[in-house]
Amino acid sequence: MERRLLGRVDFAETFAAMKAFTSERGETTPDQLWLVEHPPVFTQGVAGKAEHLLAPGDIPVVAADRGGQVTYHGPGQLVVYVLLDVRRAGLTVRGLVSAIERAVISVLAGYGIEAVADPKAPGVYVAGRKIAALGLKVSRGRSYHGLSLNVDMDLEPFARINPCGYPDLEVTSMAQLLHRHDLDSAALGCELLDALEQEFSVDREG
Numbered sequence: 001m002e003r004r005l006l007g008r009v010d011f012a013e014t015f016a017a018m019k020a021f022t023s024e025r026g027e028t029t030p031d032q033l034w035l036v037e038h039p040p041v042f043t044q045g046v047a048g049k050a051e052h053l054l055a056p057g058d059i060p061v062v063a064a065d066r067g068g069q070v071t072y073h074g075p076g077q078l079v080v081y082v083l084l085d086v087r088r089a090g091l092t093v094r095g096l097v098s099a100i101e102r103a104v105i106s107v108l109a110g111y112g113i114e115a116v117a118d119p120k121a122p123g124v125y126v127a128g129r130k131i132a133a134l135g136l137k138v139s140r141g142r143s144y145h146g147l148s149l150n151v152d153m154d155l156e157p158f159a160r161i162n163p164c165g166y167p168d169l170e171v172t173s174m175a176q177l178l179h180r181h182d183l184d185s186a187a188l189g190c191e192l193l194d195a196l197e198q199e200f201s202v203d204r205e206g
Contacts, residue, residue: 001031001197005189008037011073012062018081018144019065025142031089033196034081034146035189038073042161045069045135052162059157066135066145068122069165076153076173078189080146080196087141089200097122097134100147103195104132107149110191113177123164124149129172133164149192151175151185 006014014036021032042053042061045068052070053061059072073079086096101117104124108115108131115126124132132149152175163169174188175181 001033001200003193004032004034006034006036008039008075011038011041011043014038014081015062015064018083021083022139022142022144025083025085027088029085031085031200032083033193034083035193036079036081037075037077037185038079040072040074040157042070042072042157049165052165053160054162055160057160059160064135064145066137068133068135070161071133071135071148071164072157072161073148074153074157076151076175076185078149078151078185078192080149080189080192082136082143082146082196084143084200085141086138086143091200093136093138093143096136096138096143099199100134100196101132103192103199104147104149106195107188107191108174111174111178113174121164121166126172126177129170130163131172131174131177149174149188151188152181152183 040059042056043064045066048069101124105115115124122134123130134147136143136145150173155171158171163171
């Protein structure tokens, strides 16, 4: 599995690049994980409803072809795009979602944060507050889009939406939970990629 550490990049450009990679890849194309950070942007999933955009203000809203409702990306948040041949990996879509959630939960546990998944609402939660969002698109057995983990970011924009379509859903970050602002995002990103690779390398039936 290949890694691409892309730094801070525009969401729309990255979205287009993901779609192009997925449409052009062949049977033997290596899977890739893209680690990025985005400038402030709201992204709306294919089933996204306008009423969940409460007051976006000056933050742009971009339509995406992933599942789920609206979410926010911004500085201080790690985003990993999972460009995986799901069939070749022997995973179902549900198995892929669970693998991503387990990877995030594992990384958070290393920092003393006890997090859980919710089978009714994809993502990772700490005491009912969302710390990681997840949205995927699977086309011809290959996935793109992925996950976002709130590390140390301004959480105010989440108040401008119903996060992932849930009114009154509280959102948190690692910095908020740990009461510290010295987290090493680069190291965290590598830990997250390691955890994802470990999950995808395990032989599962999904």
